[in-house]
Amino acid sequence: MSTTASTTSARTPTTGAAHRYGDPSTRWALLGAETMLSREPRINTRQRWEYEDGLVLNGVYGVYRDTGDVRFLDYVRTNIDEFVQPDGTIRHYAYDEFNLDHVNNGKAILDLLEETGDERYRAAADTLFDQLQHQPRTSEGSFWHKRIYPDQVWLDGLYMGSVFYARYCALVGRSDLVDDVVRQFTNAYDLTLDPATGLCRHAYDATRSMYWADAETGLSPHVWLRALGWFAMAMVDVQAYLPQDHPGRAQIRTNLGALLTALQRYADPATNLWFQIPDQAGRPMNYLESSGSLMVLSAIATSLRLGYLAGPGWDEALERGWTHAREQFLSITAEGWVNVHKMCQVAGLGGATRRDGSYAYYMSEPIVTNDHKGYGPFLLLATEMERRR
Template identity: 45%
Template sequence: MNWSVKTANSIMERLPQIYEDKGYNGKWSYDYGVVLKGFERVWKQTGEQKYFEYIKKNMDYFINEDGAIKGYRIEEFNIDHINNGKLLFVLYKETGEEKYKKAADLLFTQLEKHPRTSEGAFWHKQIYPFQVWLDGLYMGTPFYAEYQLTFANGEELEDIIRQFKVSYQHLLDEKTGLLYHAWDEKKVQPWANKETGLSANFWGRSIGWYLLALVDTLEILPTDTPDRNFLVEILEKTLKAIVSYQDEASGVWYQVTDKIHEKGNYLEASCSSMYVCAIAKGIRLEVLDRQEWEAQLKKSHQGLLDEFVLLTKEGWVNLNKSCQVAGLGGADRRDGTYTYYISEPVICNDQKGLGAFLQALAEFEEVMNEE
């Protein structure tokens, strides 16, 4: 069974009016960009135009002829709002329509003006000052890289590497090799350690965002980019750390990565999908050794199917056990404790989980077809 095609078709068929008529329910939200990047991969592998048209139809709801984006406000300086812009490059390349380039220009203008830490790392949001979250590397950095290489002659590639260097330096836990969810440079947030500025736990999906940011950026950067090997090194180191916290029986991973035996922790679909995607894509890009990683990839891919997937009576793919949302601070004062991370709702067919799952399936199938 071609699971990527089956999953893409399930997404298209389940609620077509919400996705096609209202551009994913009318909200410029990063999670839909995760899904649509999965569709881009399926389209490239199958050549079926309906998948490209699905991307275009959803994005066209938001993109005006002058490049303005419905529901987007640059002054929020929210790095999450950059993510959907990754689809603009393929749309511009395939159609030549200037509105897509203009929209990409608008999002790049945000990055040019986006507030940064003293070492040059992007804040997560204007309302989260001096904070670097793992999530933000996925949201902004691959777009930044592709924009530079598509429209700006690759002028700022060293700044892209800097985002990873600064974040890795501050968020790495040397003992485990895992990365903490977030870091507050000012060390003033209620969730931040007063000495280190770090949040208290290793959240599975945040590490997944970081791993996807690495492989997506590696795919974009030329192989002769200075310090590109740094990204390869931290990809492999982080994946090796993750594997040591895998649930051996199922082949997948927990919501709070290192607390395997703690009461309330659960196997979680979105982070597990992201890890599978990162391994498969790393093999495809030849930055991970196939001999070393293929058995792990096969085991974890099968784990996704066995642990999280159920088919409906219509034959649609349901992805279970995704954390709906997790963050730090804000109006609801999310405190980053273990209790907090396991208290957020666990839902079926969360868009972030589905998108990561679709990307993982497509990458896995491409790698296996190369054998």
């Protein structure tokens, strides 16, 4: 494994004095990736196979692709190699949980496979693909989010499992599965759409039996910003792995445009950022949330670069959101490390604590700093913004 940077000019200063708060000239993606190398050389000291780590590794890999600095590629490889063994087995991964979250790190595995050709990464990717081939499904054909959440579709799961599904199929030539990949996305949109707002609810219960589910629609009570962010990023990313002429690709792009347009209607007018519950901006305790706002802005930025969004106002909305995101969510420590603040630590439905999807529930989850579910989207968005320079 290489340990020498391809250039020294890519390195950024390590003192906080070198950067001003919210400074638009700072290379935020590069500084954020440098921060990870210094502050978290091991991305998961608990030895747990966790989806949010893959999100950060994807962000660091993007910085490697843009800078050519192999330290960032080495960081991805070192941290994935904590889990992927010489025979391709994945330590601390539980196949039989049928948990879509466990598949997300497969994107970093595919990055390494394409960079190195190492067959152990192919074996690890094969295992994750095999999970999806046996993943339980709802009557509509959608993957269950987890085995412990039967007949439930969560928007988070499209980012976790179905983008990898599409990319793997494209890599190995499984064109017979393209329709199924598309089905995961179009089903999720159709099943969770709230026509009154144009936004998608957090989750859907096909049985209508969960205590959080509407008895008629099966929908959870609220939209949740980060779920919308996961879904928007997933709809952007998947298009790279679908045939250009497949009608499902056009439908996914149409759905993406409709969702982003609806989200823009609910953006905070002062900042072009979004609240934890986007369509409840005026309610007490609701707050501008970083992880979901960064995800939505990242989806907009990538869509603009790839030509997925058209019409006036998008560039201005993106630039204004990024300006306020730097001011609202980012700080730099005395060491010169980036902190990302104001993120919901976690939110879900059901489980041992009977998470009921109510407004009070979403307001009750801790607000934290530097959780990987927010740090990864920061890296992804910052990388896109630097590409616009």
